[in-house]
Amino acid sequence: MVLILDTIVRTFIGFFVLLLLIRLLGKKQLAHMSFFSYITGIALGNIAGDLVIHKDVKIIDGIIGLALWVFLTAAIEYTVLKFSRSRILFDGEPSIVIKHGKIMEKALSSNKLNMDDLSMLLRIKNVFAISEVEYAILEPNGQLSVLKKEEYEPVTKKDANIQVKRRPYIPTELVVDGKFIGKNLQELNINEDWLLNELKRKGFPNLNDIFYAELQTDGSIFVDRKINVQ
CATH class of the missing domain: 3.30.240.20 (bsu07140 like domains)
Structure with missing residues (x-):
């Protein structure tokens, strides 16, 4: 009974401390906008899990570990915000994988992507033919941004000279x-x-x-x- 109560207390403490610290890191961490923020999320989850499961880990040690990791992450995020050159080191940089309709094989290789991976990422963007793509850029968070060739772009109201009105409200x-x-x-x-x-x-x-x-x-x-x- 004492062990069960101890686990319950540890779980509550780990849950609320982790929730508080993640919120302090901001929405970028919640969205996993970069490889670094993704790894940080995993690390914080592991530390909180160890705090709950491993009884030989003191509660205060687990909280200190979580707080220190968050402090280091916040310090790095501040550095990235203030010094643009550090962004490449911590967040990575976009890679052009399709340029003027041509697949950049070297870029695929350096990002450990094969054609099946590229085709899947394109399909997620509702692109089923590489011949429709002008540019495809692999972002630091692993998502693909796609610019279609002009002839495959959907017609806009501006293209059709349709008069538009400003929306007075957002839903x-x-x-x-x-x-x-x-x-x-x-x-x-x-x-x-x-x-x-x-x-x-x-x-x-x-x-x-x-x-x-x-x-x-x-x-x-x-x-x-x-x-x-x-």
């Missing part, structure tokens, strides 16, 4: 599971009473009947009713 949550999203209403300067009247006009007199309501780009409101409401 924003207003109600979720019968509750107002106060922060969004405040940012949009929307009054709750006004919104309730709009919802009533749409046939939703009771806020609890609404599972989701969203402000659309044109200012209209999309409403989704709860399934269990008759």
Whole structure:
């Protein structure tokens, strides 16, 4: 029983300390935007796992290890931010793998990619024929950026001389599971009473009947009713 309680305590401590430290590192770490941030995430997870599983590791030692790793990571991120030359060392640099429709075999080899890998990355970008590609760039995080040849680019409204209007709003949550999203209403300067009247006009007199309501780009409101409401 004591061992189980000890494991529970260690798990809670490891979980919340890791969550706090990851949030301190910022969204770049959460998104794994580089190889370095990816490795950092794995390392922090391993340290937290050892803190939970290995009883011979003192809790304070595990916390110090996590904190020190985060400190070193933050220091490196600061260095990368301030000194551009260090970015290549820690984050790597993009590699052109297709240039003017020609596959750059040397770049593929240096990045340990074969044609199957390249074809897969292209398909993820909805490109199924290499002949359509003008440039393909392998980013430091392993993703592929693709620029198609002009004749394969989709036609835009500008190409067709279609007049466009500026979108006054970005789609924003207003109600979720019968509750107002106060922060969004405040940012949009929307009054709750006004919104309730709009919802009533749409046939939703009771806020609890609404599972989701969203402000659309044109200012209209999309409403989704709860399934269990008759």
